[in-house]
Amino acid sequence: MSSAFTKSAARNIFYGGAVFFFLLLLGLTFDTMQTLPKRDNRANLTDSVERGKHIWETRNCIGCHTLLGEGAYFAPELGNVYTRRGPEFIKAWIKAQPTGAPGRRQMPNFNLSEEQLDDLVAFLKYASEINTAKWPPNIEG
Amino acid sequence: MKYQSQAVAKPYFIAAIGLFVGQILFGLIMGLQYVVGDFLFPAIPFNVARMVHTNLLIVWLLFGFMGAAYYLIPEESERELYSPKLALAMFWIFLVAGALTIVGYLFVPYAKLAEMTGNDLLATMGREFLEQPLPTKIGIVIVALAMLFNLSMTVLKGRKTAINLVMLLGLWGLAIFFLFSFYNPANLVKDKFYWWWVVHLWVEGVWELIMGAMLAFVLVKVTGVDREVIEKWLYVIIAMALITGLVGMGHHYYWIGTPEYWQWWGSVFSALEPIPFFMMTLFAFNMVNRRRREHPNKAAVLWALGTGVMAFLGAGVWGFLHTLAPVNYYTHGSQITAAHGHMAFYGAYVMVVLTMISYTMPLLRGREANSPKAQVLEMWAFWLMTVSMVFITLFLTAAGILQIWLQRMGETPLGFMATQDQVALFYWMREYTGLVFFTGLMLYIGSFFVKGDKTQAS
Numbered sequence: 273m274s275s276a277f278t279k280s281a282a283r284n285i286f287y288g289g290a291v292f293f294f295l296l297l298l299g300l301t302f303d304t305m306q307t308l309p310k311r312d313n314r315a316n317l318t319d320s321v322e323r324g325k326h327i328w329e330t331r332n333c334i335g336c337h338t339l340l341g342e343g344a345y346f347a348p349e350l351g352n353v354y355t356r357r358g359p360e361f362i363k364a365w366i367k368a369q370p371t372g373a374p375g376r377r378q379m380p381n382f383n384l385s386e387e388q389l390d391d392l393v394a395f396l397k398y399a400s401e402i403n404t405a406k407w408p409p410n411i412e413g
Numbered sequence: 414m415k416y417q418s419q420a421v422a423k424p425y426f427i428a429a430i431g432l433f434v435g436q437i438l439f440g441l442i443m444g445l446q447y448v449v450g451d452f453l454f455p456a457i458p459f460n461v462a463r464m465v466h467t468n469l470l471i472v473w474l475l476f477g478f479m480g481a482a483y484y485l486i487p488e489e490s491e492r493e494l495y496s497p498k499l500a501l502a503m504f505w506i507f508l509v510a511g512a513l514t515i516v517g518y519l520f521v522p523y524a525k526l527a528e529m530t531g532n533d534l535l536a537t538m539g540r541e542f543l544e545q546p547l548p549t550k551i552g553i554v555i556v557a558l559a560m561l562f563n564l565s566m567t568v569l570k571g572r573k574t575a576i577n578l579v580m581l582l583g584l585w586g587l588a589i590f591f592l593f594s595f596y597n598p599a600n601l602v603k604d605k606f607y608w609w610w611v612v613h614l615w616v617e618g619v620w621e622l623i624m625g626a627m628l629a630f631v632l633v634k635v636t637g638v639d640r641e642v643i644e645k646w647l648y649v650i651i652a653m654a655l656i657t658g659l660v661g662m663g664h665h666y667y668w669i670g671t672p673e674y675w676q677w678w679g680s681v682f683s684a685l686e687p688i689p690f691f692m693m694t695l696f697a698f699n700m701v702n703r704r705r706r707e708h709p710n711k712a713a714v715l716w717a718l719g720t721g722v723m724a725f726l727g728a729g730v731w732g733f734l735h736t737l738a739p740v741n742y743y744t745h746g747s748q749i750t751a752a753h754g755h756m757a758f759y760g761a762y763v764m765v766v767l768t769m770i771s772y773t774m775p776l777l778r779g780r781e782a783n784s785p786k787a788q789v790l791e792m793w794a795f796w797l798m799t800v801s802m803v804f805i806t807l808f809l810t811a812a813g814i815l816q817i818w819l820q821r822m823g824e825t826p827l828g829f830m831a832t833q834d835q836v837a838l839f840y841w842m843r844e845y846t847g848l849v850f851f852t853g854l855m856l857y858i859g860s861f862f863v864k865g866d867k868t869q870a871s
């Protein structure tokens with residue numbers, strides 16, 4: 273780098289740039305928070321959904337699955353599993369684990385009660401109704 | 414080593430390397446579970462192995478950053494550390510908390526662990542990378558604050574250089590953005606939105622400051638190039654990092670329920686994010702080419718150059734590959750993401766920590782550089798680990814491209830599990846290459862025990 277461009281000029285660009293772009297990020301964040309109610313399906317965020325999210329978290333489902341494309345890549349996307357499989361299939365599936373099929377990837381059994389299963393399904397239904405700009409590309413996730 | 418108190422860095426580095434071994438072992442377990450699905454089931458389900466793998470990674474990198482800070486800050490400030498005792502106490506607290514957390518993951522069912530550790534009071538667990546129980550999270554904050562107090566006091570009373578200020582700023586940023594891990598609203602979109610304020614603003618924000626400072630410190634030492642020049646580069650690099658990386662966070666806001674203008678903001682800014690990484694490559698090579706001395710620690714120079722190249726490849730090239738919204742629409746949450754995650758973390762943060770360890774460890778052990786024999790072994794380790802990481806990335810990328818083709822494109826897409834069966838060959842190759850990586854890591858550790866003729870003590 274040329275010597276006409278001094279260290280203190282570089283430092284000022286750093287501080288100025290950091291502050292400016294952080295403020296821009298805050299501005300965009302503020303606008304996002306204003307826009308979210310139209311997209312994030314909060315109208316359907318019931319107590320049951322909230323309990324379902326808690327079950328989702330405390331069983332660490334994200335450690336194998338993706339949810340809206342984030343998480344682990346070992347097992348199928350679940351953000352749209354409600355549309356792909358429907359509530360009854362999901363509950364039956366969870367209850368039937370592990371399959372024990374030799375060599376096949378295994379999902380643990382979490383011994384969930386009927387009520388907990390309903391809450392979890394409510395959470396997955398809520399997640400499937402978030403406006404994700406048409407992601408995933410198809411039903412397979 | 415110029416100041417006695419710099420010695421506290423040593424236990425931090427040793428712990429970092431120890432946990433690195435654990436991380437890779439669990440990576441290998443998972444890699445096998447990818448193809449032999451019931452391996453170790455139900456003793457270690459995949460999600461448990463994954464928590465151990467990723468959390469060990471984060472914790473050992475934090476150990477590495479802290480050790481680096483405790484070495485670099487006194488030297489740059491030209492005075493002893495404010496309190497070496499506090500630094501050592503924090504080491505033990507962090508190590509014990511980390512070990513207990515891993516033991517908890519492995520031996521207590523996660524739901525039970527959550528219940529035992531107050532997750533019902535403040536639910537923060539069960540989110541990727543932030544799986545730690547509440548007491549661990551609080552422990553991280555305490556350890557970080559104690560460290561920041563210690564380091565800030567040292568810098569305040571001592572010489573202020575660009576390197577120690579940037580290091581300190583990066584570490585403060587690390588601690589501050591970690592606080593978002595305590596915010597977990599029921600609204601999934603908001604949860605995800607602010608989750609990235611930890612994850613993205615770490616790796617594509619404040620950690621780049623830490624990385625830049627560490628690299629600059631080592632380059633000053635091993636090349637003898639004028640500090641003014643190096644510090645100017647440092648400022649330009651981190652300026653570009655924040656100018657592109659802050660709004661670049663938008664590349665995670667395409668498909669999670671956030672407004673669609675993020676597809677523009679995220680694509681444009683994150684497409685520029687490779688710039689600071691490319692500058693790091695230029696920086697490392699330029700400084701080494703303009704060196705004013707031949708430092709006897711050749712291995713450290715190799716690590717510094719390697720960091721420049723691999724950070725650019727992993728973060729810059731593999732990041733750019735999937736960062737534009739129309740591409741990310743197909744690659745989001747696929748093996749492409751995993752490919753990028755591996756090479757970026759390795760190329761940037763693993764390698765910069767190993768650079769720092771390579772430069773400082775001989776000094777901490779009372780010599781300017783290790784014997785040529787030990788250095789040759791260390792360089793073998795460098796090449797084995799680095800080349801195998803390149804191949805791991807290539808295999809995962811191949812798996813990812815096929816996965817997307819079969820599962821996400823075309824008229825008759827395959828299901829997820831059927832697709833996985835189709836790409837199993839690449840997972841096998843990844844696993845074999847992982848064994849090579851592990852061999853490299855063993856050689857790396859071995860290099861600490863090779864004696865040989867001593868080079869001159871400093």
Ligand code: HEM
Pocket residue numbers: 343344345346437440441442443444447463466467470750751754755758759760763843844846847848850851
């Ligand atoms: C060398 C042997 C290794 C193997 C076999 C391995 C294997 C794996 C596997 C199977 C996953 C889970 C992918 C999924 O969610 O489905 C994973 C995740 C991860 N590993 Fe490794 N790993 C290895 C080394 C490393 C190293 C050296 C690093 C760091 C530099 C690393 C960093 C990560 C990260 C950051 C993730 C999370 C990725 C994401 O969320 O996209 N791994 N690894």
Ligand code: HEM
Pocket residue numbers: 341342343541616617664665683684686687727728729731732733735736737741744745746747750753754755757758761762
């Ligand atoms: C050293 C710096 C970096 C590290 C350590 C890193 C690491 C990671 C990791 C671990 C993930 C997966 C997160 C998850 O599990 O959901 C990820 C995702 C991503 N990264 Fe990076 N990254 C870095 C830099 C970059 C850069 C510079 C770019 C862009 C040019 C980039 C673009 C992306 C994108 C687009 C995703 C989302 C992938 C998806 O949609 O699934 N990254 N990164």
Ligand SMILES: [Fe+2]
Pocket residue numbers: 613617661662664665
């Ligand atoms: Fe990012």
